[in-house]
Amino acid sequence: MSKIKMLHLSKQYDKQKDNVIHDFNLEIKDKEFIVFVGPSGCGKSTTLRMIAGLESITGGELWMDGVLVNDIPPKDRDMAMVFQNYALFPHLTVFDNIAFGLKIRKVKRDVIKQKVEKTAEILELTSYLKRKPKELSGGQRQRVALGRAIVRDANLFLMDEPLSNLDAKLRVQMREEIINLHKRLGTTTIYVTHDQTEAMTMASRIVVLKDGHVQQIGTPKEIYNHPENMFVASFIGAPAMNFFKGMITPDQLTFSNGNRIGALPAAIDKQGEAIIGIRPEDIILANKETGIPLQVDYTEMLGSDLYVYGKLHGDSIVVRLRPDHDVVTGEIIYIEFASNKFHLFDPITEQSLLHREELKQ
Amino acid sequence: MNRFGNAGKLLFFVGIPMIPLVVFWFVPMAVSVWLSFTNWDYISPTFDYVGIENYASALTSADFYNALKNTIFFGFWTILPTIIFGLLLALLLRKGLKGLTGFKAFLFAPWITPMVAMSIVWSWIYEPDVGLLNQILGWFNLRQPSWLTDSEMAMWAIIIVTVWKNAGWAMLFYADALSKIPDELYEVGNIEGAGWLQRMKTIVIPLVSPTTLFLIIISAIDSIQAYDQIQVMTQGGPAGSTRTLLYLYYQMAFEQFNMGQATALATLIVILTGVLALIMFYGSKRWVHY
Structure with a gap:
């Protein structure tokens, strides 16, 4: 059974004539690393937010583990999300930021401590647990955001351009860390980026989007070697x-x-x-x-x-x-x-x- | 030469703006402190030095403690509702209702209306027999108190007017502070399943805490300086129930012409304000997240 199934998914905002997402169909298997890639305004983040439950679905069906989740609130979708600008609470320490979801869910204090410490160890954040986000570098902040996602053992990770705010060198390093994390945890991941290098290097399968339409779905090799249209051919590959x-x-x-x-x-x-x-x-x-x-x-x-x-x-x-x-x-x-x-x-x-x-x- | 030039520049740029401050603030304050050690009656050209007698009599008088109690009561019950209503109104307006700007202007209007004019209108509203407030209470068969002449109710009447004036102003500051909280933080709360109360506790209240501190400080100073509404509506009565420290000062200085004791009281008010500021400053280190 597929982990996530999107059937004719579409999105239309109030007061807008046209859909921003048109007839999106995709089946995601367990442990896959799916990358949505496309230029700004192509609808990749909107689709991700629909999966998260942060945007309503105006047409089609979204299934997770065999359950129709169109009207299920985000908290009951068992997923964790990482945002582009980290979305860390400035007033909380690294420990409390990572523990946020567990505390909201009223997990026992000693369990929280154990889980946060284990997560911090994986992400090499142990010595920063008492610091506030403003005392961390960009890469460390994004690791804390990743920590908040992985500490909950969620069923699905959603990542919305998590590396876009980092400098080029750090981006390559964090890219590797995310790939290793995925290998280690095996959690199904949907990753949004406008960077075709990230898409090519990280994805099990890539979904190329333009103007809310899916252009092609395939492995990085398929997409690169056999583009289905001129947009995909020009978007993937540098130089084009x-x-x-x-x-x-x-x-x-x-x-x-x-x-x-x-x-x-x-x-x-x-x-x-x-x-x-x-x-x-x-x-x-x-x-x-x-x-x-x-x-x-x-x-x-x-x-x-x-x-x-x-x-x-x-x-x-x-x-x-x-x-x-x-x-x-x-x-x-x-x-x-x-x-x-x-x-x-x-x-x-x-x-x-x-x-x-x-x-x- | 250069050093002298710099000193000259410093004197020019700092010294000139300091002139009004010195003339209208430092000098009167120093004179006021000096007068607090005399028994000047505001009219006669002569007076005697009385040492700390004015302070001693202020600190041992029942009027002083009554006024202090009233000031604290008035301050607490104006600051707390102002902050709560300001934040709630700002949260309500964040939802993006139609005609938002007009509604904001409507809520802010009391702040730009002179307190004296507002107090006159409110004293009509509080009128026990034909006033609007008691008419409304009458429709619901509720008790219709004599708002401004009942010593139990008079302070509450003053507090209601003050909160009504300040809440819209607090709302504007909170609206700005709320607009600076990134949407992603609410979305994290949403994904993690934080309810309204948890979102308030973990996201909103900590992130607007600098604004809350600012509003508390300004409202505290404002409540210590409250005069217009008391003067228009109750003149400190009935039976001293609305006499705050500043109003007591006014009565001592300009009704009893006891300038020595009045200035001693003024000095005590300044010291109290300073202590309050210090407490808030140290409190802010723990409770305010910049």
Whole structure:
């Protein structure tokens, strides 16, 4: 039995004509780590808050452990939530913040002490138990917020952009800590982020959202290698996938002017105009005779990679090269595309032209 | 040279604003303390030094202790309801009712109305035979007291007016303090299953405690300085039941022309206010969460 089931879930605010969440369907299995990812305003936090019970559900059904919970108050949903800005009580010590839920539930004092101490040990907060939140760093505060969630042994963790307020280095460290915590506790987790790196590195499955619509649900690998539409293809991956106009002929892909790009990645029903997508790392340097010329507009040296930006038949593209290549602005380089790495999209619907079975392969 | 320049600047920027403070506050206060050791009668040009006699007679007189008791009673029963009503009104208004701004203005209006004008209107409301309050009590067959002439009720009448004036003002401060509590904290309470009372106890009251301290201090000073409503409605009566320390001072100074004793009383009021401020300052370290 699935842990959580969302059936045709939708949300409409008063006085607003359109839904902010449309027909959201998802089944989450026990111990899964699900990440909702999408740009600002895509409805990912709203969906999470509907699961938490902090927002009402205006359409559809939400099931938890086989129980319809649409009208069940948050406290009876047996979940714990971690917020972006920690939501710690400034007047309480770390101990009391972690113990908050247990005290509200009138758990015995010695049990509270034992549980809080154990949680503090897991999160390495033991020496901070008597401090107030303002005496802690951002990372420590978020650990306290995590502590408040895990101390209750809740059935489900909901995390709303918990790392967004941290600096880049701390974010990577906390990301690892959350992954390890999930491995250790095995609690089903729904995690909201706008950061595709977090989604890719943490998720068992990713749900990509845009304007309240689910764009694709899949493992990080599926989402990255087989995006179902241009939005998913461009949102996941940094730098984003390159797109340019092309033609599908019965046996090959060509530019609009008829020049050959490469072989078809799979049998395609459709012929004619298409949007061709290719990831920056699937473009390789070629020799002058066989390669496609690309004038370098500018480069970005990242240490581990070299990004080369230019225009191909009017479309901007970026090429990801190894850092030891010596490429300078204004130079003409010659490129070719790795075979079978093309993504083909319908220019009108922006949906992938590759069949679902091929996407899954 | 530079040092002198800095000292000059300091004198200029600090010294000039200090002039009115010195002229209208420090000097009268020092003169007042000096007068408290004399038997000046406010009119005659001569007086004698009497040492601490004025203080001794104040501290041994029944009037002083009666006025002190009245002041404490008045202070406690105006501060507590002002704070409770202010917070409850602010919580009510937080719900986002229609016409909120108008309602807030309506509740705040008493604060900007002069106390004298309000006290006159309230003395009509308290009128035992035709006053509005007793008319309403009459509809419900409740006792209709002689509000301003019954020594049991007169202080309560003054307290009601003062609370009515101050509650809207306290509400504005609380509304601001409540708006600064992040929604997530209520949501944590909601997820953890905290009821209304628990949310009040664990979230609202601790997080508005700086505002509560501020309101207590200001209301305490305000209640020590209460004069207008007493003067208009009861003149300290009946039988001294509404005579607070400040009103006793007024009567000693300007009705009995006993300026020496009056200034001794004024000095005692200042000392009491100082002690009160100290208690609150130390209390705040434990009870107020910044």
